[in-house]
Amino acid sequence: MFDNIMLLAMFLLSISVLIALYRVIKGPSIHDRILALDSIGYIVIGIVAVHSIMLDSHAYLETILLIGILAFLSTIALSKYMKGRVVYGRKRDD
Numbered sequence: 001m002f003d004n005i006m007l008l009a010m011f012l013l014s015i016s017v018l019i020a021l022y023r024v025i026k027g028p029s030i031h032d033r034i035l036a037l038d039s040i041g042y043i044v045i046g047i048v049a050v051h052s053i054m055l056d057s058h059a060y061l062e063t064i065l066l067i068g069i070l071a072f073l074s075t076i077a078l079s080k081y082m083k084g085r086v087v088y089g090r091k092r093d094d
Helices: 002-026 030-055 061-084
Strands: none
Touching: 002 030, 030 061
């Protein structure tokens, strides 16, 4: 029973990745695409966590932490880039 629930969770998370990927490709604005990429990162965290539970292993916890940090930092960098077209430093005077 528990394995069936975990497989259902993996299936639903996989479907949600496909839906978010559609939003990345078809999104009406760049902001929707950024949020969809962020969502894909956190959905992948869920997939890795469910996989770790299914294998009864703690080996993937560092991977989950790394994906979370990278998803957060990429969202901050993309948002900052969209705000002023500069990620680090000053704006260039062209």
